[in-house]
Amino acid sequence: MLYPLFAMFLLTLVVAMVMLKRRIGAAKAGTIRFSYFKVMQGQEIPEKVLQAGRQYQNLFEMPVLFYLVGVLYMLLNMESLLAVALAWGFVGFRVVHTLIHLSYNHVMHRLLAFLASVIVLTVLWGMLIWQYGAAMQSVPGLG
Structure with missing residues (x-):
């Protein structure tokens, strides 16, 4: 489970670098004033810069729940081949x-990828809760 979690971390770093590159490029080209970054308002921002920033924010929304479920699988010693495969599916x-978001940004295509990741994440959580409940049934006094 650690490797898919690390892969999500790397994806976040890559998006941060893309965002930084686009912001610096726009500032150097004069399409954004550096003062804009004080409070992130007061100026029209190029779409590519906004896309990168929004994608970076996206990686701190649903993926946070992925990190949590992954850590719980490891802490509770409930990792399985299926759980790890699903974790890789989420990352994929x-x-x-x-x-999609950083390139041609077709909303329906992006939505389908998002929904697929949500379904995989929901299955991961459901499996964890089910496995934990089954394990607790076998503990004397808890079942």
Whole structure:
């Protein structure tokens, strides 16, 4: 489970670098004043810069729940081949979502990648709760 979690971390770093590159490029080109970044308002921002910033924010929304479920799988010693495969599936869908968002940005395509990642994440959470409940049934006094 650690490797998919690390892969999500790397994806976040890559998007942060893309965002930084686009912001610096726009500032150097004069399409954004550096003063804009004080409070992030007061100026029209190029779409590519906004896309990168929004994608970076996206990586601190649903993926936070992915990090949590992944850590819980490890802490509770409930990792399985299926759980790890689903975790990689989540990462894969988030990579697809990111590639769409940072390139041609077709909303329906992006939505499908997002929904697929949400379904995978929901299954991961459901499996964890089910496995934990089953494990607790076998503990004397708790079942």
